[in-house]
Amino acid sequence: MACSHCGDTGWRPIEEAGIRKVVRCECWREALTGKLRGDARIPPRYRKCDLDSFVVYPNDTLKKVVKNARAFAKRFPSVDKGLFFVGPPGIGKTHLAVAVLRAAIQGCGARGLFYDTRDLLRVIRSTYNSTVRTTESEVLRPVIESELLVLDDLGAQKTSEWVDETLNLIVNVRYNERRPTIFTSNWEDNPDDDPNSLRVRVGFRMHSRLHEMCEFLEFDGADYRFWDASNGAPSSADLLTLFKTQKRLGRTTGRRAPGQLKAQLRDGSADVRWPGGKAGTS
Numbered sequence: 509m510a511c512s513h514c515g516d517t518g519w520r521p522i523e524e525a526g527i528r529k530v531v532r533c534e535c536w537r538e539a540l541t542g543k544l545r546g547d548a549r550i551p552p553r554y555r556k557c558d559l560d561s562f563v564v565y566p567n568d569t570l571k572k573v574v575k576n577a578r579a580f581a582k583r584f585p586s587v588d589k590g591l592f593f594v595g596p597p598g599i600g601k602t603h604l605a606v607a608v609l610r611a612a613i614q615g616c617g618a619r620g621l622f623y624d625t626r627d628l629l630r631v632i633r634s635t636y637n638s639t640v641r642t643t644e645s646e647v648l649r650p651v652i653e654s655e656l657l658v659l660d661d662l663g664a665q666k667t668s669e670w671v672d673e674t675l676n677l678i679v680n681v682r683y684n685e686r687r688p689t690i691f692t693s694n695w696e697d698n699p700d701d702d703p704n705s706l707r708v709r710v711g712f713r714m715h716s717r718l719h720e721m722c723e724f725l726e727f728d729g730a731d732y733r734f735w736d737a738s739n740g741a742p743s744s745a746d747l748l749t750l751f752k753t754q755k756r757l758g759r760t761t762g763r764r765a766p767g768q769l770k771a772q773l774r775d776g777s778a779d780v781r782w783p784g785g786k787a788g789t790s
């Protein structure tokens with residue numbers, strides 16, 4: 509059915525101070541942002557994530573991070589730096605990163621792109637295989653040129669000279685061209701040479717560049733992986749209870765499956781701390 513406002517022309521006639529003119533119709537804007545959202549490669553499980561649906565509960569670090577994420581989304585594209593969400597697994601970092609990306613697309617028609625860091629490296633690597641018909645530059649160009657890029661789970665990748673060079677290239681070009689990037693990472697941003705620190709995981713050169721180009725938003729919170737989804741979406745009170753319980757029992761390590769941890773949370777035997785890193789992988 510044709511749009512009742514514009515008859516599918518994309519232009520809607522209006523009258524302002526006695527002068528008739530045309531403006532872009534809402535249906536045109538909606539089609540455009542819908543296309544941009546579709547092109548952004550947001551994984552299906554995060555497709556509905558937005559800033560309004562992010563549940564905030566009494567937790568000072570989380571409140572501050574959500575406030576700064578909202579401010580960034582509102583200011584975009586007039587931003588000097590990107591964002592770096594850092595904290596333990598399962599606390600909503602990817603949700604926030606996607607929410608900001610979606611807000612930038614919806615609010616100003618930004619050409620945005622989401623990639624899990626390991627996926628991106630795998631896709632680039634696959635272009636070296638002669639049966640794959642894309643070239644390295646066909647994959648890299650949109651990553652480097654997108655107006656807002658999300659690189660999820662930085663530091664989870666196995667390091668190698670090639671990985672370091674590839675990531676440094678992407679990050680440095682985006683930095684030089686002043687294109688903001690949003691990162692998420694489970695690796696603690698501490699100043700030590702701890703093998704589980706972000707600095708060691710991504711390399712010293714990349715680490716200092718990341719600090720130049722991003723506002724670091726470090727927070728802790730309830731680990732959603734312990735929320736039983738059969739109870740529906742958790743409320744603010746549910747998340748506060750979960751967060752308090754997890755704090756009392758200690759943070760989870762990256763080595764155990766959530767199932768085991770759920771059992772330990774129930775019987776109170778969980779007694780482990782977050783050393784940085786991703787749960788469920790080794």
Ligand SMILES: [Zn+2]
Nearest residue numbers: 511514533535
């Ligand atoms: Zn219309």
